[in-house]
Amino acid sequence: MYDFAPAANAAKPELYSSLARAADALVQGEPDAVANMANMAAAIWQFVPDLNWAGFYRVVADELVLGPFIGKPACIRIPFGTGVCGTVAALGTTQVVPDVHAFPGHIACDADSRSELVVPVLRDGKVIAVIDLDSPTPGRFDDEDAAGMQLLAQVAALAI
Numbered sequence: 415m416y417d418f419a420p421a422a423n424a425a426k427p428e429l430y431s432s433l434a435r436a437a438d439a440l441v442q443g444e445p446d447a448v449a450n451m452a453n454m455a456a457a458i459w460q461f462v463p464d465l466n467w468a469g470f471y472r473v474v475a476d477e478l479v480l481g482p483f484i485g486k487p488a489c490i491r492i493p494f495g496t497g498v499c500g501t502v503a504a505l506g507t508t509q510v511v512p513d514v515h516a517f518p519g520h521i522a523c524d525a526d527s528r529s530e531l532v533v534p535v536l537r538d539g540k541v542i543a544v545i546d547l548d549s550p551t552p553g554r555f556d557d558e559d560a561a562g563m564q565l566l567a568q569v570a571a572l573a574i
Contacts, residue, residue: 418440420432420433427561430561433457433566434562434565434566434568436457437566437570441454441572441573450570451470451570452482455468455470455482464551465549467524467547468483470545471543471544472574477492477493483546488524496521498530501519506539508533508563509531509532510555510557512554513552513553514528514530524548528550528552528554531559532544532546533545533560533567534567535567
């Protein structure tokens with residue numbers, strides 16, 4: 415049994431460091447990528463407050479395909495360059511979006527989402543997946559959230 419919990423009132427750097435350590439412990443020795451993404455999505459949900467969606471999109475051929483997540487049903491396939499996730503997959507760079515309605519080509523899977531953070535998972539310099547976080551709160555994510563999720567992406571890169 416795993417019993418991970420963020421420290422109460424932890425600063426963001428500490429919270430994300432704890433999340434990365436918990437995720438690393440969850441995936442150690444497990445070769446199944448889907449199981450690892452599922453556990454990491456659950457850990458994100460447990461550690462990161464004020465989310466309405468958290469999960470993965472995997473790179474399959476030349477598009478993103480839905481992976482394990484927590485939240486409402488989501489778009490299954492996203493072309494590279496489309497929406498926030500597709501933009502991250504195409505560019506290989508993190509996107510912090512304070513207002514999803516202002517993002518050109520935003521894909522609205524959940525009408526309650528107002529802000530989004532998407533981080534690429536890179537292996538050998540190539541995007542293999544993206545981690546996607548949505549929040550119902552405008553401006554929910556900042557550079558500290560991005561840096562923290564990039565730590566998790568490093569764990570994910572070795573586990574999926």
